[in-house]
Amino acid sequence: xxxxxxxxxxxxxxxxxxxxxxxxxxxxxxxxxxxxxxxxxxxxxxxxxxxxxxxxxxxxxxxxxxxxxxxxxxxxxxxxxxxxxxxxxxxxxxxxxxxxxxxxxxxxxxxxxxxxxxxxxxxxxxxxxxxxxxxxxxxxxxxxxxxxxxxxxxxxxxxxxxxxxxxxxxxxxxxxxxxxxxxxxxxxxxxxxxxxxxxxxxxxxxxxxxxxxxxxxxxxxxxxxxxxxxxxxxxxxxxxxxxxxxxxxxxxxxxxxxxxxxxxxxxxxxxxxxxxxxxxxxxxxxxxxxxxxxxxxxxxxxxxxxxxxxxxxxxxxxxxxxxxx
Numbered sequence: 001x002x003x004x005x006x007x008x009x010x011x012x013x014x015x016x017x018x019x020x021x022x023x024x025x026x027x028x029x030x031x032x033x034x035x036x037x038x039x040x041x042x043x044x045x046x047x048x049x050x051x052x053x054x055x056x057x058x059x060x061x062x063x064x065x066x067x068x069x070x071x072x073x074x075x076x077x078x079x080x081x082x083x084x085x086x087x088x089x090x091x092x093x094x095x096x097x098x099x100x101x102x103x104x105x106x107x108x109x110x111x112x113x114x115x116x117x118x119x120x121x122x123x124x125x126x127x128x129x130x131x132x133x134x135x136x137x138x139x140x141x142x143x144x145x146x147x148x149x150x151x152x153x154x155x156x157x158x159x160x161x162x163x164x165x166x167x168x169x170x171x172x173x174x175x176x177x178x179x180x181x182x183x184x185x186x187x188x189x190x191x192x193x194x195x196x197x198x199x200x201x202x203x204x205x206x207x208x209x210x211x212x213x214x215x216x217x218x219x220x221x222x223x224x225x226x227x228x229x230x231x232x233x234x235x236x237x238x239x240x241x242x243x244x245x246x247x248x249x250x251x252x253x254x255x256x257x258x259x260x261x262x263x264x265x266x267x268x269x270x271x272x273x274x275x276x277x278x279x280x281x282x283x284x285x286x287x288x289x290x291x292x293x294x295x296x297x298x299x300x301x302x303x304x305x306x307x308x309x310x311x312x313x314x315x316x317x318x319x320x321x322x323x324x325x
Contacts, residue, residue: 028229030072030085033309033319034259037298041255043223048233048259049242049299061261061294061313062233063099066183067108068317069231073180074139079113080128082120089180090142092161094154097186098147102140109136111316141173151190151211158218162225181229182222187215188234191245212247220254236260242299258300264293264310293320 027035028044038044050060070093075086093100113132117124124132148154164172165179194211219230234244242260250256297308310320 029069030087031068031319033296033311033321034069037259037307038257039255042227043220043255044229045219045223045250045254045256046229046231046259047244047256048231048261048296049236049244050234050261051239051242052236060235060263061296061311063185064294064313064317065261065296065311066093066100066185066231066233067105068311069181070105070143070183071109071112074142075109075112076135076139079135080117080122080131082116082122084112084116086139087180088139088177090144090174090177091180092165092182093143093145094157094182094184095145095147095186096149096154096189099185100145105143106136106140108316109139115316115318142177144172144174151194154190155214155218158222161222165226179226179228181231182219182226183231183233184219185233187232187247188245194246208246209248212249215247216250216254220251256300257298259296259308260299261294261296264295 028038029035034046038046048062048065050062070091072085073087073089073091075084076088077086078084110132113135114124117128122128146157148157161182165174190211191208194208197207219232222228223230232244232247234246236242237245242258292313293310294313295308295310297306298304312318312320
């Protein structure tokens with residue numbers, strides 16, 4: 001218990017430094033576009049929901065946004081006297097579908113470092129590149145990835161997290177870092193197996209409701225225990241509602257922010273367009289596609305029109321904004 005108290009005091013102290021708690025608006029992710037949409041809480045819950053898979057064959061951008069969040073979470077606040085806006089924390093990631101790629105995360109982290117140095121007009125020589133790789137290697141062990149293959153093993157892993165993180169003789173290197181977030185990728189991957197445990201349509205619905213309660217109870221408990229954020233990604237059950245199939249609901253008063261996310265569509269060719277005009281538009285269309293643009297906006301209770309942002313996916317993940325941070 002004494003160990004937990006000292007770790008919690010450390011997390012609170014570090015959180016105050018990294019998030020500048022003297023300001024009116026806390027910064028949970030150090031990504032302004034996301035932070036301004038979040039409910040004010042020491043343990044916020046963020047749902048990121050994409051359209052149904054039938055709506056768009058390609059990715060909707062959820063995991064790309066997760067790469068950016070993790071990069072900011074585990075990188076240091078600065079590098080080579082240049083601000084990075086990293087939080088030097090630790091992240092717990094659940095990846096049941098094995099979608100998460102460490103090489104891709106490294107690419108995103110390297111791009112963040114490079115962009116910061118270029119913005120500061122620093123020359124990136126071989127020695128600096130070596131230092132950049134060292135910073136990334138130092139940060140990566142503080143991302144802890146679990147890949148449960150069943151609902152029961154997923155719940156068991158959630159239950160075991162406090163012991164894993166707070167043990168007297170931890171088997172990980174993040175004991176002296178605060179926990180930034182618990183990320184549950186593709187949480188809807190378990191829905192099919194959960195529903196199959198019910199013998200009728202009615203019992204399947206009840207089973208899914210019970211599973212939702214099991215999930216939200218654990219998430220709320222862990223969030224408060226670790227003073228960290230929780231992020232869940234999933235696909236929507238319908239195109240219009242942007243509601244995940246799991247969890248089905250949250251307890252009243254839970255600090256939940258739901259973001260809808262989708263790829264920015266390329267406008268179709270107009271009817272009866274000439275060959276010359278089609279060729280001109282083809283070039284413009286390819287430019288839009290190659291930029292990999294995605295839009296993300298807040299939905300649900302309290303959401304207002306225009307609350308959102310657009311980001312581009314290339315070697316890194318870049319927010320579309322008028323000026324620098």
